[in-house]
Amino acid sequence: MAIPAVSLHAFRTAQRAAPLxxxxxxxxxxxxxxxxxxxxxxxxxxxxxxxxxxxxELPEYYPTRTEMRILTEHAAEIAEQIGPHAEVIEFGAGSLTKVRLLLDALRSPRRYVPIDISGEHLGAAAQRLRADYPQLAVQPVVADYTMPLVLPARGEGLGQRVGFFPGSTLGNFSPDEALAFLQLAQRLLRGGGLLVGVDLVKDPAxxxxxxxxxxxxxxxxxxxxxxxxxxxxxxxxxxxxxxxxxxxxxxxxxxxxxxxxxxxxxxxxxxxxxxxxxxxxxxxxxxxKFTVDGLRALAVKAGLRPAAVWTDPQRLFSVHWLQSPAAQ
Incomplete structure (x- = not known):
């Protein structure tokens, strides 16, 4: 027997009956x-x-290719800041494309924890990453990374806990929200650091x-x-x-x-x-959009210590290494 289609009215009625x-x-x-x-x-x-x-992938959208160029050209310097056996926490991981550049540069990274709100997209991307990096423990977390997070417990043999926040997503926050996120990252990454990409002020055209x-x-x-x-x-x-x-x-x-x-x-x-x-x-x-000095000042306000910064020749984009001091 065929199941009758649910009417749009009935669907909306059912939706209103359930909690939002x-x-x-x-x-x-x-x-x-x-x-x-x-x-x-x-x-x-x-x-x-x-x-x-x-x-x-669009020709007009310069941030992605510019950031990837920075990550590629300065991979050895970035890896030197992070050190061996790192645990990488990516906030808003998406398709897990840029992190491959980081993982390829690092010395024996041990664990990767991608965090994203889109569970279906994250699961498929994590499965592909596991196949390509069989020695890496990949533990995706479906969550809103702007809220308090519960991360996997620290295990033996792990190096620095490193946050990765590419794509100038920090710019989607209000100034107060950006500060709150950096403060959250500082608490999560104590003894490690945050690698963050931000778009720079430029020609409005x-x-x-x-x-x-x-x-x-x-x-x-x-x-x-x-x-x-x-x-x-x-x-x-x-x-x-x-x-x-x-x-x-x-x-x-x-x-x-x-x-x-x-x-x-x-x-x-x-x-x-x-x-x-x-x-x-x-x-x-x-x-x-940020200036390099403006981002570094914001990091200091959040309790992070600005260290190395890398930009492209046109100064369209910047990638910052921000250290998170260990708890006293």
Whole structure:
């Protein structure tokens, strides 16, 4: 006997009866504010993670290839800072691409702990990494790395505990959030250090092109947030009536990404209707840009000790080694 299809109305009714997920609660709160917003961490469901991988390969998107060039050209110097038998903790691991450059440079790394909010994407990437590095203990953790974390217990024979935070993801945080994350990392990595990549202040035209690519992949990535809400939360966003917008806010030194309502419309979440005026936006991401001295000052404020820093010849991007003093 065929099973009748569940109607959209019944699906939404069932969704309202169940407690909201973290995504649902944060989206509800974000839509309830005067200036509507949602955290960029919710971009990364399986589809969003795949779209971001495509963004990293775009000709306009310089951060990924520039950071990988820095990691490749300075691999020996980075490995010297980290030392042998390291335990590598990657925050927001994604597809585990850049960490391969680090693992290949290190002397006998012992354990790798990738942390990511997208469990499906992380599991598949970790499986591929295990096959390529059979001597490395790979222990993925599905978690929000901005929250208190429980990491695997330290074992015998491990060298420094090293945090790896590439991709200028630190720039997605507000200044207060960036400080809080560095303080969290300092506590987790005592006696070791943090290798972090950050995007640098530069010509706004380069920044605009990087977040408004000609193929529309970044736009699809931004709009996928609404598609995810429709699928997981039973919302009724009409994707054809929202547009991607990204621009450089020079006074705040950040790229802002928004979803712009193309007309007056309403959206329902958990039984609550949210009305949008034409031109009203949902602020989905900030990407703050740093100076080298500004990042080092922030690290000091978080209790870290700035050490080596590497940049490309055009100073588009920088990679910093920040030491975490051992507990007294």
């Amino acid at each position: 997920s973290d995504f649902g609660r944060e989206l509800f709160m974000g839509l309830s504010r005067g200036t509507r917003s949602v955290s960029p961490k919710f971009f990364y469901d399986a589809a969003g993670s795949q779209l971001f991988d495509r963004i990293c 380069l920044l605009h092109a990087a977040y408004n690519d000609s193929q529309g992949v970044t736009a699809a990535f931004n709009l996928n947030l609404l598609r995810r809400a429709n699928r997981e939360l039973g919302t009724d966003f009409d994707l054809d009536n929202f547009s991607h917008a990204a621009f450089y806010n020079a006074p705040l030194r950040r790229i802002e990404m928004h979803l712009v309502s193309r007309r007056a419309q309403g959206v329902t979440l958990d039984g609550q209707r949210f009305d949008f005026e034409e031109g009203e936006t949902i602020h989905t991401e900030n990407s703050h």
